[in-house]
Amino acid sequence: DIQMTQSPSSLSASVGDRVTVTCRASQTISNYLNWYQQRPGKAPKLLIYGASNLQSGVPSRFSGSGSGTDFTLSISSLQPEDFATYYCQQTYSTPYTFGQGTKLEIK
Amino acid sequence: QVQLQESGPGLVKPSETLSLTCSVSGGSLTSYYWNWIRQPPGKGLEWIGYVYYSGSTSYNPSLKSRVTISVDTSKNQFSLKLNSVTAADTAVYYCARGRPGSYYAFDDWGQGTLVTVSS
Numbered sequence: 001d002i003q004m005t006q007s008p009s010s011l012s013a014s015v016g017d018r019v020t021v022t023c024r025a026s027q028t029i030s031n032y033l034n035w036y037q038q039r040p041g042k043a044p045k046l047l048i049y050g051a052s053n054l055q056s057g058v059p060s061r062f063s064g065s066g067s068g069t070d071f072t073l074s075i076s077s078l079q080p081e082d083f084a085t086y087y088c089q090q091t092y093s094t095p096y097t098f099g100q101g102t103k104l105e106i107k
Numbered sequence: 108q109v110q111l112q113e114s115g116p117g118l119v120k121p122s123e124t125l126s127l128t129c130s131v132s133g134g135s136l137t138s139y140y141w142n143w144i145r146q147p148p149g150k151g152l153e154w155i156g157y158v159y160y161s162g163s164t165s166y167n168p169s170l171k172s173r174v175t176i177s178v179d180t181s182k183n184q185f186s187l188k189l190n191s192v193t194a195a196d197t198a199v200y201y202c203a204r205g206r207p208g209s210y211y212a213f214d215d216w217g218q219g220t221l222v223t224v225s226s
Binding site for chain 1 (some may be wrong): 152153165166167168169180203205206209210212213214216217218219
């Protein structure tokens with residue numbers, strides 16, 4: 001199985017800050033890397049697919065980059081609704097695997 | 108936008124079979140991969156497996172011996188069966204659509220249903 005490792009596991013930030021979350025794959029996954037946002041009690045929501053493609057309807061303050069084994073999710077100016085848990089996921093090969101999650105909290 | 112809705116018992120006894128159905132509205136099952144994912148309380152996401160609209164499947168090896176996922180295109184739904192459950196199978200179970208043209212990303216999800224394994 002391909003292991004996905006996110007860092008940090010938790011992050012405190014303020015409204016208006018720029019934040020970056022990192023995801024590393026245990027082997028190359030080309031750009032088959034997706035990012036999801038999950039708010040408490042809700043289903044995950046797709047933000048970014050294929051490492052850098054913004055899902056329809058997702059604000060442009062979200063962006064993704066990377067290829068191979070190292071990827072990043074950036075939020076350019078945090079809004080109150082962005083405080084949630086973020087997961088990366090590889091869909092390069094089955095079994096599809098997720099990172100352990102990064103919880104973004106208000107400072 | 109397609110909508111997905113999970114349904115099934117919220118309580119299952121140990122050693123019995125967990126059965127869930129995902130009903131899809133607002134779109135066809137054709138040309139997509141239909142996934143099941145679970146999330147134990149307070150923990151991360153685990154992919155269980157998928158069924159393609161044609162009926163082909165792929166399962167997580169960690170669950171493969173206990174899992175069956177099937178599709179019924181006439182009813183626009185797909186199903187999950189997990190047998191010989193234990194308390195470790197207690198989780199919120201989600202169904203989600205995988206889109207081949209977008210790196211198989213899961214672009215639509217059901218709201219999730221909590222299944223508790225307990226006697």
